[in-house]
Amino acid sequence: MTEYAFTHLRHVALAVPDFDKQLDFYTRQWGLSVAGTDGDTTYLAAEGSPEQYVVRIRKATDKRLDLISYGAADAAAVDTLAEKLGRxxxxxxxxxxxxQTPGGGYGFRFFDNDGRTIEISADVAVRRHRKVEEGEAIPVKLSHVVVNTTDPEGTVAFYEKYFGFKVSDILMHPRMGNMMWFMRTNSFHHSMAIARGPHPALHHxxxxxxxxxxxxxxxGKMLRAGVEKIWGPGRHLAGNNTFSYFLDPNGNTMEYTTELEVLDEDTWHPHLYDFSEPEVTDQWGTANAMDEFVAAKSFNDVDKGLFVAPPV
Ligand SMILES: [Fe+2]
Structure with a gap:
């Protein structure tokens, strides 16, 4: 049996030109808490998560994805992975x-095949967290990250080869072919997904x-606040999770989800779902149509950070 190199997703780090609006959005609207600030960088935690932070935002001229961070089992696993990547x-x-980031730990960073910065770490201190209460509309944790790439087949192969990610399901379109690969690194249906897009960028x-x-x-809180809704509310077939997508002030798509499927990995076989069928994108039928507006917003801007290490 193949071992997963990553135990779980830790956080996503974004650099944005409009820092003040971004911070206001994630704290006062989206429901994250400030865990710490260091110069131009603010760390945001989810109340229900033991991770030190689930989002990091950094004030910068260029909008970019700074990095995506994953956990490893221990320091030996970190070293093993560094050697494997080096080879x-x-x-x-x-x-x-x-x-040197909050919670410390042992880790390193590297560029993936598309030039995204990825961090892997072990032995990071656990944050004091709490049970999110009934009726509290704040994130429990970061669920998953989806990235765009012009070479999804290559990116899927990279994450399979080096980290043991497994494909849980694939979305295809009769004219466009395979478009999105849901990838797991534990029994959750996906911790990441890889989408075919016009350029590498954060999808959501x-x-x-x-x-x-x-x-x-x-x-509802987002709708009432006038935050731009991209797509939802609905329930996807792949992963069986619910979705409501909104745009943050710097044009990154963020999703509220719940009930992401936990797989029985011994018996799971990936599906190839045709997302031109409305029941595939939304089992409920409550979401707006998956159209060019939704696709265009999901492509995001051209990422300015490819093969450029973030300063922190
Ligand atoms: Fe999602």
Whole structure:
């Protein structure tokens, strides 16, 4: 049996030109809490998550995805992965060492095949978190991150080869072919997904809500606040999770979700779903149509950070 190199998704880091609006959105509207600030960088935690932070925002001229961070089982697993990447000719940004970010730990960064910065870490201190209560429309944790790439087949192969990610399901279109691959690194249906797009960029980041009621309350809270809704509310077939997508002030798509499927990995076989069928994109039939507006917003802007290490 193949071992997963990553235990779980930790956080996503974004650099944005409009920092003040971004911070206001994630704290006062989206429901994250400030865990710390260091110069131009603010760390945002989800109340229900043991991760030190689930989103990091940094004030910068260029909008970019700074990095995506995953956990490893222990320091030995970090070293093993660094060696494996080095042997494969993958460009490491730094060698494994002590991390200077909140919670410390041991890890390193590297560029994936598309030039995204990925961080892997172990032994990061656990944050004091709490149970999200009934009716609280705030994220419990970061659920998954989806990325765009012009070479999804290559990116899927990269994440399979080096980290043991497995494909849970694939979305296809009769004219466009295979378009999205849902990838797992534990028994959750997906911690990441890889989408075919016009350029590598963040497609969306998704936050797990306590349950259906809290997910709907969060959706309603965004609608009432006038946050631009991209798509939803609805329930996807792949992953069986609910979705409501909104645009943050710097044009990144963020999702409230809940009830993402946990797989029985011994018996699971990936499906190839045709997303031109409305029941595939939304089992409920409540969401607006998956059209060119939704696709265009999901493509995001051209990422300015490819093969450029973030300063922090
Ligand atoms: Fe999602």
């Amino acid at each position: 494969g000719g993958v460009q490491l940004i730094n060698e494994p060492g002590t991390l 980041a998704s936050f797990e809500m306590r349950g259906l009621d809290e997910y709907m309350r969060g959706t």
